[in-house]
Amino acid sequence: MFYRLAGVHHTRYETARALWPVPADRWQVAIVALLALAAPFFLSSLYLGSYLLPWLIWSAAALSLTLLMGLAGQLHFGFAAVMAIGAYSSIHLARFGVPFELALIGAGLTAAVIGSLFGAAALRVKGLYLVMATLAMQYLVDWVIINVPAISGGAQATLRTPSVSFLFIPLDTLSARYYLALGWVALVAIFFLNVKRTSFGRALVAIRDKDFAAAVIGVDPFRYKLMAFFTSSFMGGVTGAVLAFCYYRAVTPEQFSFNVSIQLVAMVLVGGLGSVIGGFLGAGFVLLVPIILTNLVAGMAAAGWFTVSSNLLAHVPLMIYGALIIGFLLFEPLGLAKIYDNIRKYFLVWPFRHSRS
Amino acid sequence: MKWIRRSVLATALIAGMAATGAATAQEQPIKFGLLQDFTAVYTFVTGEYNQGQRDYLTLINEEGGIDGHKFEAIVRDTGNQPQRGIEAYNRAKEEGAILFDFLSTPVSRALVDSVLQDAVVMITPVHGRGDASDGETFPYVFPMMATYWSQATVLAKYIEDNGGLEGKKIALVHIDSPFGREPIPVLQDLAAEKKFEFQAFAYPSPGNEQSATWTEVRRYRPDHVLIWGAGGGQPVSVREAIRNGIPAENILSVVWLAETDVANVGSDTMKGVKRFEAVSTGTDSPILQRIKEKVVDKGLGAGDAKNVGTSYYNIGVATMAVAVEAARLGLEAEGAPLTGAKLKAGFEKVTNFDAEGLMPPVTITAQDHQGGGAGRVSQWNGEAWEPVSEWGAAYQDIVTKEIQQGAAAFKQGN
Numbered sequence: 092m093f094y095r096l097a098g099v100h101h102t103r104y105e106t107a108r109a110l111w112p113v114p115a116d117r118w119q120v121a122i123v124a125l126l127a128l129a130a131p132f133f134l135s136s137l138y139l140g141s142y143l144l145p146w147l148i149w150s151a152a153a154l155s156l157t158l159l160m161g162l163a164g165q166l167h168f169g170f171a172a173v174m175a176i177g178a179y180s181s182i183h184l185a186r187f188g189v190p191f192e193l194a195l196i197g198a199g200l201t202a203a204v205i206g207s208l209f210g211a212a213a214l215r216v217k218g219l220y221l222v223m224a225t226l227a228m229q230y231l232v233d234w235v236i237i238n239v240p241a242i243s244g245g246a247q248a249t250l251r252t253p254s255v256s257f258l259f260i261p262l263d264t265l266s267a268r269y270y271l272a273l274g275w276v277a278l279v280a281i282f283f284l285n286v287k288r289t290s291f292g293r294a295l296v297a298i299r300d301k302d303f304a305a306a307v308i309g310v311d312p313f314r315y316k317l318m319a320f321f322t323s324s325f326m327g328g329v330t331g332a333v334l335a336f337c338y339y340r341a342v343t344p345e346q347f348s349f350n351v352s353i354q355l356v357a358m359v360l361v362g363g364l365g366s367v368i369g370g371f372l373g374a375g376f377v378l379l380v381p382i383i384l385t386n387l388v389a390g391m392a393a394a395g396w397f398t399v400s401s402n403l404l405a406h407v408p409l410m411i412y413g414a415l416i417i418g419f420l421l422f423e424p425l426g427l428a429k430i431y432d433n434i435r436k437y438f439l440v441w442p443f444r445h446s447r448s
Numbered sequence: 449m450k451w452i453r454r455s456v457l458a459t460a461l462i463a464g465m466a467a468t469g470a471a472t473a474q475e476q477p478i479k480f481g482l483l484q485d486f487t488a489v490y491t492f493v494t495g496e497y498n499q500g501q502r503d504y505l506t507l508i509n510e511e512g513g514i515d516g517h518k519f520e521a522i523v524r525d526t527g528n529q530p531q532r533g534i535e536a537y538n539r540a541k542e543e544g545a546i547l548f549d550f551l552s553t554p555v556s557r558a559l560v561d562s563v564l565q566d567a568v569v570m571i572t573p574v575h576g577r578g579d580a581s582d583g584e585t586f587p588y589v590f591p592m593m594a595t596y597w598s599q600a601t602v603l604a605k606y607i608e609d610n611g612g613l614e615g616k617k618i619a620l621v622h623i624d625s626p627f628g629r630e631p632i633p634v635l636q637d638l639a640a641e642k643k644f645e646f647q648a649f650a651y652p653s654p655g656n657e658q659s660a661t662w663t664e665v666r667r668y669r670p671d672h673v674l675i676w677g678a679g680g681g682q683p684v685s686v687r688e689a690i691r692n693g694i695p696a697e698n699i700l701s702v703v704w705l706a707e708t709d710v711a712n713v714g715s716d717t718m719k720g721v722k723r724f725e726a727v728s729t730g731t732d733s734p735i736l737q738r739i740k741e742k743v744v745d746k747g748l749g750a751g752d753a754k755n756v757g758t759s760y761y762n763i764g765v766a767t768m769a770v771a772v773e774a775a776r777l778g779l780e781a782e783g784a785p786l787t788g789a790k791l792k793a794g795f796e797k798v799t800n801f802d803a804e805g806l807m808p809p810v811t812i813t814a815q816d817h818q819g820g821g822a823g824r825v826s827q828w829n830g831e832a833w834e835p836v837s838e839w840g841a842a843y844q845d846i847v848t849k850e851i852q853q854g855a856a857a858f859k860q861g862n
Contacts, residue, residue: 137542141535237625244857248626249557249577251858339530341561344626345554346530382535385525401502401750402495405486405525 093438110284127273131266140265142379144272146371148334149378151276153358154283154370155326160356161365162292163319164299166222169209169229170327170355175347176232177202177328178335179242182250182342191255191262195332202328203321205232210320214313217302229349236344243344251341268337275333279326280367295319354378361416363426372427380415384408477520478775478786480505480768481540484551488528489654492679492708493760494551495751498523500764501549502750503743504735504772510742514776517784526550530558541566546788547771551575553627563588568788569774569795573767574599574703574726578630578847579854581818583796586855588788590795590817592770592810593763596702597847598821599724600631600674603700604638605842606722606825607672613642619665621658621685622676624650631676631702637846655681662688671698678704683712686721696720700825706759710828718828722836725826727766727807729833731757734804735765759833762806769803770795770810770819808839821847 094115101107111117130143156170167173181198185191206228213224236243244250255262262268286292294315297305302312335342354377362373385408391397392404423430482501484494505519513519522540526533533555537548547569550556556576563570564587571590572580578595580586594602607613620635622628632648639646649665651658655677665673673694675685682705689699701723710718731740736757744753755761778786778794786794795812798819802809808822822841826833 135542137535137538141531141538145531145534234624243626249560251561338534339558341558343530343554343557345528346558350529378531381527382532385532385536386539389524401498401523402486408525409487 093441094435096439108288124277131269136265139269142382144265144269145338146375146378147269147272147276148330148338149355149358149374150371151272151279151330151333152327152355153362153374154276154279154367155323155330156355157359157362157365157370158283158286158295158326159319159323160359161363161369162287162299163295163316163323165210165316165319166218166356167225167323168222168352168356169225169227169232171347171349171351172229172232173202173206173324173327174331174334174351175236175342175344176205177331178342178347179236179250180328181332182252182335183242185253185255185336191257191336194255195329198332199325199329202331203325206324206327207317207320210324211317214316226349229352233344233348236347249341249343252336252339255336262336272333272337275329279330280370282326283367283370291315291318357416361419361426363428366426366428368431369426369428372431376427381408381412384411476544476785477518479520479522479540479543479545479547480771481522481524481537481545481548483522483524483526483533483536483540483548483555485528485555486525489679490528490552493704493706496755496758496760497551497764499749499751499755500761501768503739503748503756503761504765504768506743506748506750507735507739508772510746510748511738514772515779517775517779517786519772519775526552526555528552528554530554533559534562537562541568546786546791547571549573549767560586560589566788567792569791571767571771574763575627577854578818579851579858581816581821581847581851582855583812583814583817584855585858586817588792590812592767592795592812592817592819593726593807594703594724594821594823594841595818595847596627596630597634597850598818598841598844599702599726599823600634601638601821601843601847602823602841603674603722603724603825604635604642605840606700606837608642609837613638613644616644616671617669618644618646618672618674619668619670620646620648620674620676621661621665621689622648622650623655623678623681624652627678628676631674634843634846634850635674637849638843641846651677651681651685654679656684658684658688662692665689665694666692670694673699675699675701675705677702683709686713686718690717697722697827700724703763703823715828715830719830720827722825722827723833724823725759725833725835726823727759727762728805728835729757729759729762729826733806735769735806736762739765766803766807769806770798770801773801773803774798774812818851820844 094113096113099112111120131139134143152174156167159165159167177198180201181194184194184197189197209228213221216224257271260267262271294310297310298312298315306312339346358373358377361376363369388404388407482498484498486494502521505521509518522543522545524536526536533550537559549571553575556570556572567588569588569590571592573591573593576591578597580589581591581595604613620631628650635646647668649661651661673689677685686699690696697720699721703724703726705723731737740756743749744756774794775786775791777797778790781797782790782793796814798810798812800809800811810819812819820841821844822839824835824839825837826835
């Protein structure tokens with residue numbers, strides 16, 4: 092009823108391969124896109140700047156990482172370092188006088204080159220050993236940033252982003268920065284949706300499922316793993332630059348520490364490996380739920396619902412958050428994307444009981 | 449689409465509150481945003497520090513406020529994450545907060561620009577970027593107590609007054625982070641001026657494993673060791689120093705060494721260790737007595753009564769004492785309602801304020817937001833931190849040079 096399938100039949104391959112063959116999905120996407128475009132007009136600057144904007148940027152980061160982890164099956168525990176490389180190189184390029192558009196691409200390329208360098212070294216190993224190798228990248232990059240004043244910006248280790256404009260629109264206002272972030276995350280999402288339908292994407296999936304089987308059918312694992320590292324690091328680097336210019340506007344090494352890498356991995360896992368909607372939901376969950384819980388618990392305490400010490404009060408949201416993660420993973424190990432998928436499938440055949448998959 | 453509905457609702461709610469708030473502005477309390485890290489890196493200090501801040505505000509409210517103006521603290525956990533700090537800051541700002549204390553280097557660094565733009569006050573007592581002491585470059589940022597640079601010079605001055613600096617070997621053993629590196633330039637300049645040998649040794653963050661570093665320190669055979677860390681790294685530093693044959697009397701610490709560290713190291717082992725102190729410890733001062741009588745004994749305290757009078761608790765009290773004094777001066781000079789700009793003007797009028805003997809006299813001017821950079825050295829005597837020097841600032845010419853360099857770099861975008 093909600094997802095009318097009547098009249099959806101395909102006479103051409105193009106329509107059968109469309110991203111959203113069902114009209115209801117197209118409507119949903121269109122409505123979300125419209126709401127996102129209109130957000131600066133109906134959201135206060137608090138919700139636009141502190142919730143929606145970081146959510147979009149971290150979604151782009153989660154999508155970049157999920158290309159590597161979800162599609163190609165390569166674990167990466169140093170993705171914050173990739174973003175740091177992007178952020179720092181974009182700022183230094185922009186300060187050097189390079190136009191911001193080119194600085195973004197430069198940031199992506201630097202991150203991609205360094206990221207795939209580490210990737211290449213890491214490709215001899217798999218699984219947990221790859222985790223260790225990428226962890227090493229995280230710590231090496233952190234160390235270099237902190238210990239080279241030319242990169243970190245001197246004694247205070249803070250670099251402020253110069254004021255720049257993107258395609259002649261100055262990034263001085265919150266709306267301008269929001270639209271740039273929105274544009275980037277839309278680009279990443281569209282790329283990700285499409286990459287799954289290309290030979291490159293299918294090669295990655297083949298490697299993820301069994302790399303020597305993929306080699307047998309003619310997919311060169313080394314080459315494709317490296318390409319996966321390159322692509323993912325490129326997107327991560329640009330996302331880091333967008334994060335620096337659109338959100339933080341002053342970068343310090345702590346913003347890209349090991350914790351952030353873990354958060355990114357959590358976003359990908361909680362959201363659901365290898366899905367676009369999972370990237371968005373996972374980023375929203377990991378990023379926003381702690382904030383919302385903190386405010387909720389503080390509000391309830393202020394209203395006198397319960398009186399506990401401030402120290403415990405600060406930890407209550409963390410306990411709830413932890414319980415939520417465990418709960419979600421027990422309830423649906425495949426992540427939030429799978430929960431969305433289940434709901435969609437339920438309504439696909441509603442009011443009948445059974446869905447096909 | 450739930451989040452959109454929720455946020456639209458919340459926006460409407462806040463807008464409604466703002467509308468009704470304007471009508472009752474006269475009775476509105478003065479709001480301070482204490483958006484700190486209760487759960488991640490700064491847990492060693494935040495609990496006691498925040499408790500001291502809130503107890504002092506409660507004391508002022510119990511005593512009738514300032515000309516009838518009461519104070520309200522907005523307390524939130526940021527988990528040391530910049531993005532959570534940014535959210536908490538924007539929210540508290542909408543609720544009307546005009547002073548912010550983040551007690552977290554990453555969060556306060558990320559928000560310096562916003563604070564300057566929004567014309568609200570940010571205090572960074574005994575932490576935060578030292579160059580913010582330059583009031584002309586950072587009009588709304590107030591370190592208001594000795595910065596790390598001034599702490600290093602006060603410690604150096606103590607060594608000079610007790611045995612001299614010339615020809616000595618001084619080692620700085622620090623955590624490998626921007627905070628740990630901060631005193632290096634000041635100490636290098638001092639070494640050139642006072643002709644002593646100086647070397648810095650870094651240990652990796654978070655500092656619970658330092659043995660490799662201390663082997664090197666031992667080889668260097670320093671006369672005095674400055675330890676520059678915070679939280680869990682500090683007791684490890686003290687223990688390693690003593691294990692490597694450095695007498696406890698020759699260990700001097702940054703401000704972050706307190707009762708908890710004594711408990712972790714062991715009171716007897718710790719005996720003799722010295723530290724920088726920005727605010728006196730214990731409950732002897734009149735303000736602490738009044739807090740005990742009017743807040744804690746009445747059951748209005750913000751936390752465990754046994755924390756009252758600890759090092760970090762008293763620092764918290766002192767920060768709010770200065771802030772409330774600034775609010776009083778701001779209201780006196782510019783009238784109600786108090787805004788960020790008026791509070792800033794109030795801060796710059798603070799003259800010789802010592803919080804009834806709790807801290808060294810502070811004078812903040814439009815140029816100097818550090819307030820003089822005074823402090824003293826205290827020593828653990830087995831039972832308490834006993835002051836071993838007088839309140840005072842040292843070598844502020846070298847500190848000023850650093851401040852100017854940093855401020856100039858900030859103007860260029862660092």
